[in-house]
Amino acid sequence: MTINKLIRECIQKKQLSANKLLQRLVQEDSTRGNEYKAQAIIIEKCRELGLQLDIWDIEEKQVKKHPFYRCDRGNFDENPNVVGVLKGSGGGKSLILNGHIDVVPEGDRKDWKVDPYSGKVENGRLYGRGATDMKGGTVALLLAIEVMKELEIPLKGDVLFQSVIEEESGGTGTLAALLRGYTADGAIIPEPTNLKVFPKQQGSMWFRITVKGKAAHGGTRYEGVSSIDKAITIVNRLHELEQIRNARITDALFESIPIPVPINVGKIQSGKWPSSVPDIAVIEGRIGVAPNEALKDVEQEMEQWLVETAKTDSWFKENPVEIEWFGGRWQPGDLTIDHPLMTTLSDCYQEVFGKVPVVEASPWGTDGGILSKAGNIPVLIFGPGTTEVAHDANEYIELQKIYEAAEVIALMIYNWCNQEKE
Numbered sequence: 001m002t003i004n005k006l007i008r009e010c011i012q013k014k015q016l017s018a019n020k021l022l023q024r025l026v027q028e029d030s031t032r033g034n035e036y037k038a039q040a041i042i043i044e045k046c047r048e049l050g051l052q053l054d055i056w057d058i059e060e061k062q063v064k065k066h067p068f069y070r071c072d073r074g075n076f077d078e079n080p081n082v083v084g085v086l087k088g089s090g091g092g093k094s095l096i097l098n099g100h101i102d103v104v105p106e107g108d109r110k111d112w113k114v115d116p117y118s119g120k121v122e123n124g125r126l127y128g129r130g131a132t133d134m135k136g137g138t139v140a141l142l143l144a145i146e147v148m149k150e151l152e153i154p155l156k157g158d159v160l161f162q163s164v165i166e167e168e169s170g171g172t173g174t175l176a177a178l179l180r181g182y183t184a185d186g187a188i189i190p191e192p193t194n195l196k197v198f199p200k201q202q203g204s205m206w207f208r209i210t211v212k213g214k215a216a217h218g219g220t221r222y223e224g225v226s227s228i229d230k231a232i233t234i235v236n237r238l239h240e241l242e243q244i245r246n247a248r249i250t251d252a253l254f255e256s257i258p259i260p261v262p263i264n265v266g267k268i269q270s271g272k273w274p275s276s277v278p279d280i281a282v283i284e285g286r287i288g289v290a291p292n293e294a295l296k297d298v299e300q301e302m303e304q305w306l307v308e309t310a311k312t313d314s315w316f317k318e319n320p321v322e323i324e325w326f327g328g329r330w331q332p333g334d335l336t337i338d339h340p341l342m343t344t345l346s347d348c349y350q351e352v353f354g355k356v357p358v359v360e361a362s363p364w365g366t367d368g369g370i371l372s373k374a375g376n377i378p379v380l381i382f383g384p385g386t387t388e389v390a391h392d393a394n395e396y397i398e399l400q401k402i403y404e405a406a407e408v409i410a411l412m413i414y415n416w417c418n419q420e421k422e
Contacts, residue, residue, distance in 0.1 A: 003153070004407075006153075007151070011147060011407055011410070022119070022126055022136060022402070025119075026128035026129065031104070031105050032073070033073070036080065038135075039163060046084035046142075051086055052085040054083045054180075055080045057079070058080075060075070062176065063179060066175060069172065070328060072327060076166070079165055081173050082163040082164075086148065086158065088157045089155065092155060092417045092421055093421050095158075095185065095187065095412070096162060096188070097141040098187055098188070098368075100174075101138070102165050102173075104129070112393045112394055116128055124400060125396040125397065125398055126397055127395065131385070132389050133191070133390035133395070134191050136383075139402055140384055140402045140403075140406040141190060141406075143402070143403070144406045144409040148413055154418075155414070158184070159413055170330065171330065171369075173367075174370045178375045185377075186416060187380070188379075189379065189380075191364075192383055193382055194386045195384065195408075196359070196360050197360075197380060199253070199333075199381075200291040201369065202365055203291075204365045205289065205298065207284070208284050208323070210280065211234055212279065212280060213277065213280065215277055215279040224279075227271075227278045228270045230319075231270060235265055246259055256360060257363050259288075260361065262288050266286060267283070267284040269281070291333060330367075331373040334372075335379060340419075344412065344415055345357075345380055345412055348408050368380075382405070384397060384404070384405040
């Protein structure tokens, strides 16, 4: 019997236990600062698999000096990072399997048809916050490793499973693992790609723009200058910049993405009284960064674009906007489609599905940018689940996709880790 058939049969036998593991993980609220209970389940599973465990609380002083560190949390106590290593016999290529345990808040519970932490299974789908982003992907990783262990498949290279915190806020967990010395010849992150393969990924940065106006009584608003009106001018300018930046992108992997590097305004605050002309408006948002761009260059382009607003609106000559780069930022990733990691995963996909995978660029950032830019590690994004339901009410994942992803990843472990290390 071929390796692929052995893997498939083993996964079929373990589907119910994989479902149960995912259900337990989803039932734990692992929003920021509450990751520890879900990590305890991960630790339990890693011990069951006999992995060499490293469990540690991140100390800010160990990561804050790195240029990629950008986090407003500070204290990570009692919410540990977890790494489990499956040691190879030596001489083969190593592989990082990286998943994040943190999830975004559930939002308005009234929008949910089920409890967001129920883990309810219905019609082949498991519902709950984090099911698709990305606890389903993490279960696929653990299932693939379990298959390797159960079938006693020999491996030359090491497999490094990582369950990290703080991905949704900028990647501190993955950065801490890298600085702790965990590196490899390749990495797979099972974010929800719907089993597409993403060798390139968008980066992003958060920005805060302060727009000045002139206060006045609402009854004589013509004596003032509304910061809200001026904020609208700035938002329109950002839309123009977005069009210019996206017109430059000609990479075929972005063809199916309507806006490859969006500029999103996510929050606007202004005014304190209905009968007053507001004098300050604050715009917060996110700008996408193309795979071939440096974050610093994107910062400079946007800052200069805002300065040039004064050419069309004289108000901004005497009252220039103030821009601050704050909060989360995600490095872009750019792997060539002929890289050995890519060709190996594509071959594994074809062996499982009998067809070539869909290859696209990621429309969002991941921790892969940290691994590739800071660690010089080739990274691919490939996993179960769909972006459309991530971060939304009634988030779910199709369980069958987890088994399929696990089959491809298990075969990838076998093929990659038994290649001779260069």
